[in-house]
Amino acid sequence: MSEQEPPAEKQSATRTRLIVSALGLFSRNGYAATGVKAILADAKTPYGSLYHWFPGGKRELGVAAVAHGGEVYRGLFETRYPTDLDVIAATEAAFVEAADMLEATDFADSCPLATIALEVANTDEPMRQAAAAAFESWLTVFEQRFLAAGMKPDRAREVAVNVFCLLEGAALLARTTKSPVPMHVAGKTAAKAVADGLATN
Amino acid sequence: MSEQEPPAEKQSATRTRLIVSALGLFSRNGYAATGVKAILADAKTPYGSLYHWFPGGKRELGVAAVAHGGEVYRGLFETRYPTDLDVIAATEAAFVEAADMLEATDFADSCPLATIALEVANTDEPMRQAAAAAFESWLTVFEQRFLAAGMKPDRAREVAVNVFCLLEGAALLARTTKSPVPMHVAGKTAAKAVADGLATN
DNA sequence: GTCTATAAAACGATAGAC
DNA sequence: GTCTATCGTTTTATAGAC
Structure with a gap:
């Protein structure tokens, strides 16, 4: 038997470290404000490695970081929306958890993609598309949980959009005013x- | 009689042009991504004038631009929430108007402060406070309209926060996916x- | 107050040794 | 694949003429 050959390029520890560091810095300080050198220092990686793993430089790393953040949070939402629990209570619990996270990080961490998405929406099309795909994947998770709970299909999508908007809008207001109250409201x-979506069946 | 002496420093045409240009570029392309030279070119103003009117440079101009955007939109919200019209219909109309604006500008213009607010929330305290004050002034407009319509005080504040979150969250999703649907939903x-806030009286 | 020339530092990206 | 030295540009800010 030949030894197993993993698709090494996508699984390099260096590559992953760069992505994680970039996502953290981008989400806290913004995409444009974060220098490549700051990412390399955070990832404890020398300069040349970035351009080995990401020939497209900062922009290609940005796309990978957004995609990674989208996947991580999609997984989180799947965990927080278990099918065997009350979906109404689970929804409110997710907001309470977000409020606690904000307070624990001095209102730095909530949605890891919102800042980046707004920054690049009109200036970097590949990154914008990555952010759009991430948001769509979250909406799909919400929608499927609502469908599983018995909501009508057209209502499930609308309620998913509403939950997303309330979560992201509250994150903006909470971070800006440094208050957890908007997230609870x-x-x-x-x-x-x-x-309401479940009631109108 | 002595000729009238306006408080000239705050009313200079050059100063106003810088603020308007800065707000437009910051809101479309982001605060960090917008260079001082791009602002000066847009405002058709030479380099030195910026540091004459804003000794604190880009950051001081940023605070003024955020404050200006806050005032302009507070005025817009006051116009859109006239006391003599149905406040429920006025609320939905404001979202329809925001959706139309997004489509007319290829999804560039919605909230002029959201991008800036998220960018500076953890990196520039004076700008963060300016954004927080702007958002609070908008919430106050909403709240007072709901109170005028007969809503209970504690409910009015909560509903104002909810309307704000829905508007800002929808702006994020609409700009990122280039779709007006989230704003309508x-x-x-x-x-x-x-x-609902009016019904529970 | 307006404007230009320039400084000092930071930026993203590259070349080439190892 | 890792690492360093450096390139060329662009950044914010300043000095000083007008």
Whole structure:
């Protein structure tokens, strides 16, 4: 038997470190404000390695970081929306968790992609598309949970959009005002929107 | 009689042009990604004038631009929430108007402060405070309209926060996916939230 | 107050040794 | 594949003429 050959290029530890460091710095300080050197220092990686793994430089790393953030949070949402639990309570719980996370990080960490998405929406098309795909994947998770709970298909998509908007809008207001209150207020409304969506069957 | 002496420093045409240009470029391309030279070119102003009117440079101009955007949009919201019209219909109309604006500008213009606010939330305290004050002034406009419509005080503040979150979250999703649909969906929910707030009196 | 020339530093990216 | 030295540009900011 020949030894197993993993698709090495996508699984390099160096590559992964660069992506994780980039996502963290981009989400906290912004994409444009984060220098390549700061990413390399955070990832404890020398200059040349970045251009080995990402020939397209900062922009290609940005696309990979956005895609990674999208996948990680999609996994988180799947965990927080277990099919065997009350979907209304799970919705409000997700907002409470987001509020706790914000307070624990001095209002730095909530959605890892919102800042980047707004920055690149009109200036970097590949990154914009990566962010759009990430948001769509989250909406799909929400929608499928609502469908599993018995919501009508056309309502499930609308409620998913509403939950997303409330979550992201509350994250903006909470981070800017350094207050967890908007997240709690929006969470109650999101739970109510889910309840209303289920009621109109 | 002595000739009238306006408080000239704050009303200079050059100063105003710099602020307007800066706000437009910051909101479309981001604060960090916008160079001082691009602002000066847009405002048709030579280099030295910026540091005459804003000794603190780009950051001081940023604070003024955020404050200006906050005032302009507070005025817009006051116009869109006239006290003599149905506040529920006015709420949904504001979202429809935002959707139309997004489509007319290829999804560039919605909230002029959201991108900047997220960029500076953890990196520039004076700008963060300016953005927080702007958002608070908008919430106050919403709240007072709901109070005028007969909503209970504690509910009015909550509904104002919900309308804000829905509007900002929908702007993020609409700009990122280049679709007006989230704004229309969120608008219906916002109108419903206002109706619910009025019903529980 | 307006404008230009320039400084000092940081930027993203590359070349080439190992 | 790793690492360093450096290139060429662009950045914010300043000095000083007008």
